[in-house]
Amino acid sequence: MKLVIIDYGAGNIQSIKFAFKRLGVEAELSSEIETIRNADKVIFPGVGEASTAMNKLKGSGLNILIPELKQPVLGICLGMQLMCNSSEEGNTKGLGIFNVDVVKFDGTKKVPQIGWNKIEGLKSQLFSGLEKDFIYQVHSFYAPRIKETIATCNYGITYSAALKKDNFYGTQFHPEKSGEYGAKILENFISLKNE
Numbered sequence: 001m002k003l004v005i006i007d008y009g010a011g012n013i014q015s016i017k018f019a020f021k022r023l024g025v026e027a028e029l030s031s032e033i034e035t036i037r038n039a040d041k042v043i044f045p046g047v048g049e050a051s052t053a054m055n056k057l058k059g060s061g062l063n064i065l066i067p068e069l070k071q072p073v074l075g076i077c078l079g080m081q082l083m084c085n086s087s088e089e090g091n092t093k094g095l096g097i098f099n100v101d102v103v104k105f106d107g108t109k110k111v112p113q114i115g116w117n118k119i120e121g122l123k124s125q126l127f128s129g130l131e132k133d134f135i136y137q138v139h140s141f142y143a144p145r146i147k148e149t150i151a152t153c154n155y156g157i158t159y160s161a162a163l164k165k166d167n168f169y170g171t172q173f174h175p176e177k178s179g180e181y182g183a184k185i186l187e188n189f190i191s192l193k194n195e
Contacts, residue, residue, distance in 0.1 A: 001041065003028065003039065003190070004029075005027050005030070008031055010048050010052070010056055011045030012174075012176075015177065019183065041071060041072050044075040045078075045079050050081060063095060067097055070167060072167050072189065073167060073169065074189050075171070076171055076174060080163060081094070081102045083168060084101065084143055085101050098143065099146065100160070104142075105155065115136070116135070116136055118133070118154075123150040125191075125193070129188070130181065142160070146163070153173070
């Protein structure tokens with residue numbers, strides 16, 4: 001199986017690569033359009049500021065490629081947010097895969113949310129064999145709940161911890177930093193069949 005992590009200068013890609021290596025899968029880092037297009041599975045990571053990251057995608061044509069991909073794609077953290085219609089962060093237009101606008105926590109809680117939070121309301125093969133548990137988060141912005149929500153967390157408000165539409169999946173949290181629970185999610189992603 002060919003697993004490619006999109007390398008566009010806005011991700012903690014080494015920790016994701018090591019997480020898959022622990023599962024016995026060698027992930028390839030690439031920014032090459034044809035390499036990504038020909039992968040069996042694609043990881044779309046992201047850490048940092050939304051508008052800066054989107055500009056990097058546009059500079060390499062990846063903003064056109066990603067929504068056209070037909071294989072399973074997993075967006076992580078900012079990667080998931082960029083798959084949405086827009087983000088309040090930097091007034092950024094997203095890739096429009098998930099029909100939702102990313103907004104900032106309202107300030108009643110400490111921002112960013114950093115640390116462990118309980119994930120629940122699990123749906124989809126991505127969470128096969130898992131029940132509600134704790135996952136690791138670092139974020140100031142969130143996607144509200146929509147019909148494509150496949151898991152939720154609560155941080156003053158209940159929001160989308162994970163999204164799915166067709167072959168596209170997104171996790172607001174970091175599975176690569178969420179211990180054995182996160183490792184099982186990545187293992188499930190590797191094993192995904194069409195839902």
